[in-house]
Amino acid sequence: MxxxxxxxxxxxxxxxxxxxxxxxxxxxxxxxxxxxxxxxxxxxxxxxxxxxxxxxxxxxxxxxxxxxxxxxxxxxxxxxxxxxxxxxxxxxxxxxxxxxxxxxxxxxxGLIHKLDEDYFRKVEAIEFAVRFDDGRDPRGVDQADIVLIGVSRTSKTPLSQYLAHKQLKVANIPIVPEVEPPSSLFEIPSHKCIGLRISPEKLNDIRKERLKSLGLDDQAIYANMSRIEAELDYFDSIIHQLGCPVIDVSNKAVEETANIVLSMINQPYWDLHGNQVNE
Missing domain, CATH: 3.40.50 (Rossmann fold)
Incomplete structure (x- = not known):
């Protein structure tokens, strides 16, 4: 046949x-x-x-x-x-x-294929955020569209995921006094990095609640005000070296912070690849 x-x-x-x-x-x-x-x-x-x-x-x-x-x-x-x-x-x-x-x-x-391309870019960005979450692989700094830095409990991870749904590849790096940030962080364009600042009081409240949710003593060093202030001082010293923009997340929801990030990266004087753009 x-x-x-x-x-x-x-x-x-x-x-x-x-x-x-x-x-x-x-x-x-x-x-x-x-x-x-x-x-x-x-x-x-x-x-x-x-x-x-x-x-x-x-x-x-x-x-x-x-x-x-x-x-x-x-x-x-x-x-x-x-x-x-x-x-x-x-x-x-x-x-x-x-x-x-x-x-x-x-x-x-071909409109359906455009939708498919958008979908796959989103999936790729989400996978990127997971892979390069919390500084687990410093190579993400060079590959990312945006690098978020901040001390523990400043919503770096949920913010990275939220921005990933906007098709942005986001890496995040925790700032801890005992750990030097990856050297690549100081080599990327400063506007590609965004610091997440938080007030000591707000951070203290958040960390105490976190310890309670884990069944731990809320008086642990993690939530100690002296320790928090030391971490924030170190964070400020890193920000000073980088010269990068900073967002105060003390009283902001993740969605609100994300909108600020999106508005920052859409400003006409720079793009995601660090190329200077005429105003």
């Missing part, structure tokens, strides 16, 4: 048409019994005319996703004239949605 041949035609990549075609074919035959010829990025009717001609010669059928109604109508008419089986995979759905929502489709190919 000769293999079944199906032409898949699209004014974009053609993945949707091929996926639907394969799903339907699976109800009739296995993968060894058919071949799919994909014709993507159709830009004129001559390509469609040629596809119908070859389909006729090979006894093939056609499945297509064309958002341009002129292309859809031309292909259907040409296939009907040549008596080639031709299936409009997307057209009926577009027409139904046009009736339902009382609006015209944009008629721009």
């Amino acid at each position: 000769e293999k079944a041949i199906i032409y898949v035609i699209s004014d974009s990549v053609g993945e949707t048409a091929e996926f639907v075609t394969k799903a339907a074919l699976s109800q009739f035959m296995n993968e060894n019994d058919y071949e799919i010829y994909r014709i993507p990025y159709v830009e004129n009717t001559e390509v469609l005319r040629g596809a119908v001609y070859h389909a006729k010669q090979l006894g093939a059928m056609i499945g297509f996703t064309l958002v341009n109604p002129l292309f859809r109508n031309f292909l259907l008419e040409e296939a009907a004239n040549k008596k080639v089986e031709c299936v409009d995979i997307m057209g009926p759905m577009l027409q139904a949605m046009e009736r339902k929502y009382h609006k015209k489709p944009i008629q721009k190919p």
Whole structure:
């Protein structure tokens, strides 16, 4: 038995048409019994005319996703004239949605792939934030769009995750007096780094609550005011060396801090790669 041949035609990549075609074919035959010829990025009717001609010669059928109604109508008419089986995979759905929502489709190919690209960039940013959280791998400093620094309990991790959902690759570095920050922190452009400052009193409250939630004594050194003040003094000394912008997070929700970060990085005088931009 000769293999079944199906032409898949699209004014974009053609993945949707091929996926639907394969799903339907699976109800009739296995993968060894058919071949799919994909014709993507159709830009004129001559390509469609040629596809119908070859389909006729090979006894093939056609499945297509064309958002341009002129292309859809031309292909259907040409296939009907040549008596080639031709299936409009997307057209009926577009027409139904046009009736339902009382609006015209944009008629721009490839929009779903743009959404997919945005999705994968977001996933990549989230994975980056997890990998380079809390200074566990200092190599993230060089690769990040933004580096957050601050003492413990200044919301570095949740802020990194929130910004990752905005497709930003964020690394965060804890500032601890006994531990030298990675040398790469002092080599990146200063505006790529953002310090998170907090008042001693607020930090004391947060750390006490954290210790209680862990079933520990809230008088531990972690929540001791002298220790907190020493950590914040060290933080200020690092900020002074870096010359980077600072956000006071004492009374701010993560979302509020994130919006400030986003507004800072969107200022016209610098970009995420440290390139100076004319005001």
